Amino acid sequence: MDTSTVLGKVVTVLHAFTADDHGVTLAELGRRTGLAKGTLHRVVNDLIDVRLLDKDASGYRLGGRMFELGMRASVERRLLEVAIPFMEDLYERTHETVHLGVPEGTEVVYVSKIGGHRPAPAPSRVGGRMPMYCTAIGKALLAFSSPALFVDVVDAGLARKTPRTITAPGRFRDHIDRIASTGVAFEHEESAVGLVCVAAPVLLGDEDPVAAISVTGPATRFRPEKHAAAVKAAAAGVASTLARRAALRTL
Structure with a gap:
C-alpha cells in the first residue's frame, strides 16, 4: 500500500487491525503500520471522528461504523x-x-x-x-x-x-x-x-x-x-x- 497518500495511510491503519483485537495501543499500531507517530495520531483521530475507529482505556479498535458498512x-x-x-x-x-x-x-x-x-x-x-x-x-x-x-x-x-x-x-x-x-x-x-x-x-x-x-x-x-x-x-x-x-x- 502506498502510504504517501492520505487514503493509503487510512487503509494501512484499518488493515492493521485483526479480528482478535480488543484494544491496540498507538505504539503497537505504529509497529504494525510503519507510520510516524505524529502522522498516525492524526489519522486515528480522524477515523475516530467518523466512527471508523473507537478508543477506550485498552487502546484503539475498529468502530461501529465499520460494522455498519460491512452489514x-x-x-x-x-x-x-x-x-x-x-x-x-x-x-x-x-x-x-x-x-x-x-x-x-x-x-x-x-x-x-x-x-x-x-x-x-x-x-x-x-x-x-x-x-x-x-x-x-x-x-x-x-x-x-x-x-x-x-x-x-x-x-x-x-x-x-x-x-x-x-x-x-x-x-x-x-x-x-x-x-x-x-x-x-x-x-x-x-x-x-x-x-x-x-x-x-x-x-x-x-x-x-x-x-x-x-x-x-x-x-x-x-x-x-x-x-x-x-x-x-x-x-x-x-x-x-x-x-x-x-x-x-x-x-
Missing part, C-alpha cells in the same frame, strides 16, 4: 443475488432498461442495470445517483418510507429538471399519496425529456423499503402502465425471497 455491503450483495433473476425476467418481458435502486438520503443510488438492445438514453449508471422526487424509483421508495424523509426531500428543494417535473410541494404530496395507495410509481419525463418509467418498492414487513425496481423506456414506444403489474410482481418476488432467506438464516 450494508452484505445486505446489498444478497439483494443483488436475489434481484437479478427477477430483473432479467422483466427485461425478457419488456426489452427495455431495468434498474435496481436503493435509498441514500434523499437520493436513489443505482446498484444494478440491465439494458436492452435498443436502450433508452437514461441518465443513470451503476453507482450513479438521482434525486428521489423526479424518478419513479425514488418516488416508489419515498411513498413507503417514514414521513420524515418526505420532509427532507421537500426541504432539499424540488428543482425543475424538465417542464414536467413536479415542483409544488402540495401537488407532490398528493402524487406520493397516490403511489402509496396503488403500490406503483410512474415517471413521465420528469427527470429527462423523452423518458418514461414505472417502479415498485421492495418491502420487507413494516420497514422502510430496501430497494425498488423499475423499467425505463422512451416515451415514443414504451407504455409504463402496461407493465405496472409485472414490475410490482417482480418487486414482491424479491421481497418474499429475501424474507424467506432471512428466516432460514435464523433457524
